[in-house]
Every structure is written in structure tokens, then in C-alpha cells.
Amino acid sequence: MTMANRSEVGRTGRTWIILFGVFLLLDFVLILVMLATDQNLQTDFMTVSKYYAHWYGLLAEGILTLLVGLAVIFNATARSMWSDLPKRVKTVVTAALVWTILAVLADLAIVFTWSQVGAPSMSWFAMYLFDTPSPVTTGYIPWLYDALIAVYILTAILGILAWTQVRKWGSAPEST
Numbered sequence: 001m002t003m004a005n006r007s008e009v010g011r012t013g014r015t016w017i018i019l020f021g022v023f024l025l026l027d028f029v030l031i032l033v034m035l036a037t038d039q040n041l042q043t044d045f046m047t048v049s050k051y052y053a054h055w056y057g058l059l060a061e062g063i064l065t066l067l068v069g070l071a072v073i074f075n076a077t078a079r080s081m082w083s084d085l086p087k088r089v090k091t092v093v094t095a096a097l098v099w100t101i102l103a104v105l106a107d108l109a110i111v112f113t114w115s116q117v118g119a120p121s122m123s124w125f126a127m128y129l130f131d132t133p134s135p136v137t138t139g140y141i142p143w144l145y146d147a148l149i150a151v152y153i154l155t156a157i158l159g160i161l162a163w164t165q166v167r168k169w170g171s172a173p174e175s176t
Helices: 003-037 039-043 053-077 079-084 086-113 122-130 144-169
Strands: none
Touching: 003 039, 003 053, 003 086, 003 144, 039 053, 053 086, 086 122, 086 144, 122 144
8 A cells, every 4th residue: 555545544434433433422312312201210100209220320421431532532532542652542542442332232232221220121112212202201202212223323333434444444554
């Protein structure tokens, strides 16, 4: 690969990494909105005093997503990372992609905790979480969970694109 090709791939990779990081921050914002507004998440469907275990789980997911997003953006924008530590950039992108995929799986698998939240059945809980045409439940913004899953999936796709670009340039530093 010529130096010009390395530089072009590096710039393309940087753009994809920045977009990946921005979408991680968007995931964090959606989590914050959910934490602040979903009364059912906060109180186990109004049966437990505020801040139920699932609220704390989502808080932990949000904090980790924020930290991962900031690390991705920092590594994409710091020129020294590209010239001095290119393997670190690849490692950060790979770790962020793994985190994003795990977050999607965890957010989908939450349906299996239906009995912990007092839902009458798994199908009822899945319908509550994902059935956007269902009637609005008090303290719940319809489509918010769906939006979180959708944005996480888009984030994972951007992460895959960023990873494939970073993988292409190998250990070569960006020249511009």
C-alpha cells in the first residue's frame, strides 16, 4: 500500500470512527432520557420505591457507553494516536464495537427478566417494551426503548464500518 493510499484510508477510517463515537454519545443521551422519564423503570411499575435494580443497570450501561464513546472520539481526533499508537486506535475501536454488540444483546435479553419486574408474562413484557402501537402506560414514553435499540444497532453498523476501515490501514500512521 502506498503512502497516499494509507493516508486516504486513514482519513476515511477517522471519519467512520468519529461517527461511531458520536452515535455512542447519542445512545448515552437516549439512556439519560429513559432514566429521567420512565417512571415504570424507576419504580418497578409503581410497586417499589424509587430506583429499582433495572434503573441502576441502565445507569451503568449509560455510564459505560459514555466512557466508550468519549474514548472512541478522543482516539479518532488525537493526531498523536494515529501516528504514535495506531494499534491502540484499533484496540479502542474493537473494544467499543464489542461493547455495542453486548449492549444490543443485553437490551434485547431484558425480556427474560419479566418476572423480576412483576410483569404477568414474558410476552406481556416484550409487548410493553417493543410494541410501539400499544396504549401509552403512565410514566412511559412510547418508542423510547425501540429508539434506543435502533440507534444501538445503527451504532454497531457504524462500528463495523469503522473497524473495517481501521483494519485496512494496519499499523501505518496517517500522514496528514
